[in-house]
Amino acid sequence: MPTSSTKPDLLGIDSHTFKDLEILEADTGDASLFDFCNRTRSAGGAAALRRRMQNPWASAKRIDATQQAIRFITEQRALFKEMPSVYAIEGTQAYLHEILPSLDFRNQLEFALGALQVWINQDSHYFSIVRGAQSACRLIRGLRNFVVLPHLQKATGELGPLLRQLRVLLTRPNFRLVPDFDIGSQSTWRILRLDQDLRVKEKDTLNRLLTLVYELDALVSMADASAEHGFVTPEICTGPMQVKAEGLYHPYLTNPVANPVSLNQQHRILFLTGPNMAGKTTYLRAFATALYLAHLGMGVPAQSFRFVPVQWLFSSISLADDLRRGVSYFRAEALRVKTVAEAVAQGERVLALMDEPFKGTNVKDAFEASLAILERFSTRENCLFMFSSHQIELSDHLHRLHNQVDCRYFEAVESGERLHFDYQLRAGISDQRLGMRVLREEGIFDLLDREVNQIADSSQTEPLENS
Incomplete structure (x- = not known):
């Protein structure tokens, strides 16, 4: 298990939880949560957003700083349309990474001869230099105009330090040589001199500028996605762990x-029961996704959301055996519970969701394992758990668990010929048993009985052979 202690500001979230919540990839080929949130304009911005989604915050201070930045961007969205164009951003990125000749001669005669050689013998390289230098100049001019916008001086959260870094970098002496007009009409000598200043002397500075621009792009994307989907900004709380949403x-x-x-x-x-298809797994995914987005500093899909940040978020929804490693389904379930237990034992603030655990063993084992785990979870301060199960017999024992268990359920509406689901969470434990009804509704018994009847009918009508 990876440890979060080395990066206390970051939420611990493992590959299985990323997969369960389809954060970066979706097995079905549908859009992932990253795709759902990605409104970036540049490839670098998309990469910055992906890095953020791989490393959500665990620190209330860091979450709040991102929330403030997103709130400011949303309220002052028009300002961020003044950022440099995608053409300037992508052109500068290509310029810095393309293999081009560099003229770094301090002797003017050598520089002039080198410039002439580039012009005569490497014209394709020269035009790439011109195009790249133009892009870099447009990026610098665009950022100059952007960072001095009056309302940006009041930027809060992450934006304040980010914009201050941009302003400092833009004061580099070599950047002062960048003219306020397009350089296309400049002489070959002046363009190559400018290329020397930008691509040789200030390459690291330009890369740093791009990194900051990409972070801006990612923050604007997060703000746009939250606004577009009508998400609400969570309230960050302090004290013992809690999550409350409406x-x-x-x-x-x-x-x-x-x-x-x-x-x-x-x-x-939260002990969750109910028949299949009634909404248990969707509810678990909805909650885990909202909590994850809250730790990113984004808005969440809810009317209201209050939470104390956690250190580890675990889900155990989609498990599979591993034939090559000789890991059975039940062993995979046990190992998943062990991963959660290790974080709990280290005293971390853990929130874990388990969807119908211990399906890979017999009913008696599953009952005993579930009860034993619930008993131990119930005593762990500053840890929270959601546990869905078909083991409704556990209800007779949950009252012993220090009153720490809140029982909720979903149910099917059985009126009419077909089952209906309202997906409303109710207090209590469901005792609905719908397996036989679902099999009947799908006509499975009719298919099997029809096959038997056809065989019986054919045997009765078959003529007897003469002896």
């Missing part, structure tokens, strides 16, 4: 049914 829903759903969430030190465990 109107929570999964952002991928077209017509979602919203539900509440409440986990705290009086109810550390």
Whole structure:
């Protein structure tokens, strides 16, 4: 298990949870959460956003700084249309990484001879230099005009230091040589001199400028995605771990049914029951996705959302056996629980979601394992858990768990010929058993019985052979 102690500001989130929540990739080929949030204009901005989504915050201070930046961008969105063009950004990136001849001669005669050689013998390189230098100049001019906008002086959160770094970099002496007009009409000698100043002397500075621009692009994308999807800014709380939300829903759903969430030190465990297809797994994913977005500093899909930041977020929704490693399904489940237990044992603030654990063993083992885990989870301060299960028999024992378990359920509406689901969370434990009904509704028994009847009918009508 990776440890978060080496990076205390970052949320611990492992590859399995990334996969469960489809944060960076979606197995089905649909859009991932990254795709859902990506409104960046440049490839570098998209890479910066991906890095952020790989490393969400665990620190309330860092989350708040990102929230402030996103709020400012949303309120002053028109200002950020004044950022340099994508053409200038991408052109500068290509200019710095393209293999081109450099003229770094201090002797003017040698520089002039070198410039002449580039012009005569390497004209394609020369035109690449001109094009790249033009892009770099446009980037610098665009940033000059952008960072002095009056309202940007009041930028808050992450934006303040970011903009200050841009302003400092733009005061470099060599950047002062960049004219306020397009350099296309300049002489070959002057363009190559400018290329020397930019691509040789200030290459590191230009790369740093681009890095800051990409971070701006990523922040604007996060602000735009939050606004476009109507997300609400979470309230960051202090003290013992808690999460409370109203109107929570999964952002991928077209017509979602919203539900509440409440986990705290009086109810550390949400025990979730209900038949298949009623909404348990979607509810777990919706909650985990919202909590993850909150740790990024983004808005979340809810009417309201309050939380104390955690150090580790674990999900155990989609597990599989591993034939090559000789890991059975139940062993995979046990190893997943062990990963959570290791973080809990280290005293970390953990939030873990387990969707119908211990399916890979017999009913008695599953019951005993679930009860044993719930008993231990219920005593862990500053840890919160969601635990969905079909083991409704556990309800007879949950009252012993220090009153730490909040029981909720989803159910199917059985009126009419077909089952219907309202996806509303209810208090209590579901005792619905719908397996036989679902099999009947799908006509499985009719298919099997029809095959048997056809065989019986054919055997009765078959003529007897003469002896």
